[in-house]
Amino acid sequence: MDSVITEFRQAWRALLRRPAFLLLASATLALGIAACVTVFALVDRVLLRPLPYPQPGQLHAMGLVQQDGWTTITPREYQAVGELQGVAGVGIGSMNTFPVNLAEASHPEMVQAIAVDRGLLDTLAVPMALGRNFSVEEDTPAGPRAVIISHGLWQRRFNGAPDVIGRDLRVEGMATPIVGVLPSSFRYTAPVDIVSPLALPAASRDDGRNFLAIARLADGAVAAELSAQFDGRIKALYAGSGHADAYRQSVFGMRALSGALSSQSRPVLLLFLASALCVLLLAALNLANLMLMRALSRSHVAVVRSALGATNARLALPMLAEGMLVGTLGAVAGLAGAVLGLHVVGSLIPASWFAGVDLALDGTPVAFAMLAGMVGAVLAAMLGVWRGRSSSAPRELVAGGRSGLSRGSGRLSRGLVIAQVAMATVLLVGAGLFTRALLTSTRVDLGFRGEGVAGLEIAPVRAMYPDAAAVKLMGREVVEALQRMPGVQSATMGSNLPIGMPLNYPVQVPGQDMVSVEFRAVDAHFFDTFAIPLLAGRGFDSRDHESGEPVMLVNEAFARAHLGADAVGQEGVLDRSVRMPVGDALRTLRIVGVVGDTRQHGPEHAPPAMVYLPYAQLPDDLVQLLREFMPLRFAVRLSGDVQAQLPAIAAAVASAAPGQPVANLAPVSTLVRASTDGTRMSMLVIGSFASLSLALSVVGLYAVVAVAAAQRRREFGVRSALGSSRGRLFRLVLGDGLRQVATGLSVGLVVAIALSKGLGSLLAGMAAMDPLVWAVVCAVLVIVALAACLVPALRAAATPPATALRSE
Structure with a gap:
């Protein structure tokens, strides 16, 4: 043991006297470790870590298995399935978040919410930070009001007060008691601010595929067998109905919840991990080359020591000591770089990828870094020992001269460089x-002009705007207030902007099957505000009021795909009729114009087929349905600096809709960049x-x-x-x-x-x-x-x- 300590001390002293090699080798290894640990920490937290619920392996999402990895379900399907043998618990909640107003007089705010039944939180076995789950009465139609808030909202609005349970939160203008606080680790499909009761009726007829059902499997239950049982019941539900053919080739089943929640981020994170591993391997190859050169430079000393009786193990100790020191310093420096890298990369990736996940380094990535550093450096040192072993040292000296590079060592070094x-x-x-x-x-024509346009979102407070007529009136008043601003060229409102969040709706051209297309409800100024060209017919005008003839505009992609139009304006495109289901009836609308295509999903995707309806003609039940899932969008085309005029826009909105929270007030160009x-x-x-x-x-x-x-x-x-x-x-x-x-x-x-x-x-x-x-x-x-x-x-x-x- 004394000889080992002596060899290590002498090797480290020699390295520190001439630190150039130590710094170069450690920095080389640190670069690879920093890159790999940064991505490994993300992959570990988002993909590998179990969900923060008891026995997470038993949690499965169930419903229609989509190509993107999600499973979606409708309330009617959820209730029709009934009890499944082998399922210990089941619950349902909205798939995506929706906007909700906290209409406090001093601090109005739009937040993101989900609606769940009490079974979902029970199934997840969420360890509440404070309070409780919803009661049976609260989760029924017309039951007592109640809300559960997120840990972040608790800290932000109530400073983490322990007596928050029982306080009222003005949700949509109505006092709502807070009954619980979610833990900071709560993880769902997206970041959540508040949770409200879903309160499904006993026999729901809701066929909206916008919900996520989660089941907890009983001990010993097999997911594949339950998937087959679930698929059979859903297919039986649709047997003999008009949906039977549509779902004949579909698969209903179960998928591990952890896989469903990470389906969006998995491909990109795995690509990042593969790239980071390549960098780590490159660093290891480079370090191996450096250690090989180091060993060959000491080959003459090794020959002399061997001739004096030193064993092979004793000759290997200096290289092993150098490798351990390089590995330790490289791992420590790599961890420091990973902390910075994780902060930078974490600020770039979407928040939905790590909702409820703390991205700080912990024991797992630290252990990975230390292991990678020590193993990489020691293996590189052993490679040098192997090439510089005493039995081949004389041949090395003959081949290359004193401390020379032999043919064999040269081939190895060149091979490492080729791999790098x-x-x-x-x-x-x-x-x-x-x-x-x-x-x-950046060079793709998006089909509209977003420069010089500001956008904002408003989700009308329900207590202030309870019905569709009030919502439409508020929209008109906000647009008029914006149009009166100095420097405003045009102002508009609609269900969506030309880029960003999509909205699909089924339509039917007579004689064809029902298809799902992009749907927009807009006012007459929408196309002028965004400079979307009118290619045929007319746009919306004063004739398209609530009691006028139902009309619509379609884009060029819709005309080509569904009207057989080889050229826009071809005879027969205009004045064709399209039917849309509203409630239990099909509503017929006449096409009065064709407008240019817009790339709603971003420049990398082709323009989708799209229909436009005058917002004033939307049926009341469709207005109420839309407000359940998304806010109203407003846009203003301005002359001058858009950013500088955002406060004036907020003031104009406040004058037309006092006490109404405004969200995402920003130049539309930022949305284009976000795409x-x-x-x-x-x-x-x-x-x-x-x-x-x-x-x-x-x-x-x-x-x-x-x-x-x-x-x-x-x-x-x-x-x-x-x-x-x-x-x-x-x-x-x-x-x-x-x-x-x-x-x-x-x-x-x-x-x-x-x-x-x-x-x-x-x-x-x-x-x-x-x-x-x-x-x-x-x-x-x-x-x-x-x-x-x-x-x-x-x-x-x-x-x-x-x-x-x-x-x-």
């Missing part, structure tokens, strides 16, 4: 494709990883070429003495380095081509085999390779023959 270049190529191709996708999206946030986030993360990998590859290539050139110094002196020109020596060293890059580049391109299909699917239709991206990646790698090889090549070319021969 190959992985850097793959990451650079990925970063290039995401960058190309982002640049392309590319996913691509931008992927580009930044993968681009950062690609930059790290490129830097590590350059360092590794420079180290190998420089050491190899230094060990061939005598050879270059002899060549120079025999008449070789400086240019020939320069090309000799440069060509050796470029051959390694060419080999690594070829391997990396083959791997990138194999992965291009998956990258293409993540880029929403962008061609993964983009020639410009591939050409730029090749050019970048060649340029940085030239830079890495330039200095060693110039040194070799300038080698004086006499100096080189005298050094031997």
Whole structure:
């Protein structure tokens, strides 16, 4: 043991006396660990961590299995299924959050809410921070009012007061007692501020597929068997009805709740993790090369010690000690970098990905970092020991001269560099494709003009605007108040803006099947405000009032897809009728105009088929239905700086609708930018990883070429003495380095081509085999390779023959 301590102390003392190698090796490892731990912490928290509920593996979402991984259910299906054998508990709640007003006089605010039955919180076994679940009476129609608030709202509005239970919260203008406070760890499909009782009637006829049902399986129950039982009951429900054919090929079943909640984030996070692992592997390869060079530089000392009787184990101790010190420092520095990286990446990714999840580092990523650092550094040290072992040391000295680089060691170093270049190529191709996708999206015509337009949202307070007539009147008054503002060119209202949250609705062209299309209810100023062109017919005007003939506009995509129109304005497109279900009846509307397409889902997606209805003609029950799920949207086209006029807009709204909370008041251009946030986030993360990998590859290539050139110094002196020109020596060293890059580049391109299909699917239709991206990646790698090889090549070319021969 004393000998081990002595060897370790001497090795560490030698490293600290000349810290350049220690700093370079530790920094190399730290870069890889920081990248990997940052993403691993996200993956661990969002994908790997069990849900914060007792026995989370028993929780399953049940309903119609969608392609995006969600399972949705209707209240009618939920009640018709009844009790399933093997299910210990079941509950239902709204799939998405909806806006709710906290109409406090001093602090009106629009917050996000969900409605759930008492069975859902019982099924989840939510450990309430304060208070209780809803009672049976509160979860019935016309029952006592009650609300449960989130931990965040409790802290924000009540400063975490322990006596909050029993206080009144003015929800939609009505005093509502607070009966419970959710824990900070509560996790649902999106961040939630308040929870209200769903209060389903005993025999609901609601067929809206906007709900999430969660079941807790009993001990020993098998999810596959319950899925088959559930599917059979739903299919029996629809047998003989008009929905039987629509659901004949559909699958109703159960899916683990953890998988359903992470379905949106899983593909991107796994892509990030794969990229981060590549960076970590690159750092390990670079470290292995550095340790190999370190071992070879000490080969003469190892031969002498071996001749004096040192065992192989004793000879390995200095390298092992250096590896452990490098691994420890690299892991600590990597953790510090991960803290910063997690803060940056966490600010970029959507909040819905980690609702109820604390993104701080804890024991798991710390343990991962320490393990990765120690294992990576020790394995790199052992590689150096293996190549510099005493049995082969004489051959190494003969092959390469004193502390020389033998043929075998040279091949190993070059192989490591080739692997680094190959992985850097793959990451650079990925970063290039995401960058190309982002640049392309910025040039796509969205079909409307958002510059110079401000948008805002209002969810009419129910106590102040109880019915559809009051909602319509408020909308008109707000628009008129906005139009009176100085500098306003146009103001409008509608169910949606031209970009952002979609709204689907079923329609039927006579003689065709019912189809789901994008639906918008807007006023007559909507198309002027957003500069959406009228291509045929007329727009909405004063004729389209509540008692006028029901009319609609359609976009060009709808005309092509459902009216057989090869060209807008073709005879027969206008004055066609379209039917829409409203309640239990089909309402017939005449098409009076065709407008241009807008890319509602962002520049990466094709314009959807869309219909527009005059908001004034919306049936009352449809107005009430829309307000259940979304706020009204208003927009103002302004002259001058939009940001500077936002306070004036808020004041105008307050004058027309006093006490009404306003949300998301911002330039529409920010919504356009948000539509590319996913691509931008992927580009930044993968681009950062690609930059790290490129830097590590350059360092590794420079180290190998420089050491190899230094060990061939005598050879270059002899060549120079025999008449070789400086240019020939320069090309000799440069060509050796470029051959390694060419080999690594070829391997990396083959791997990138194999992965291009998956990258293409993540880029929403962008061609993964983009020639410009591939050409730029090749050019970048060649340029940085030239830079890495330039200095060693110039040194070799300038080698004086006499100096080189005298050094031997």
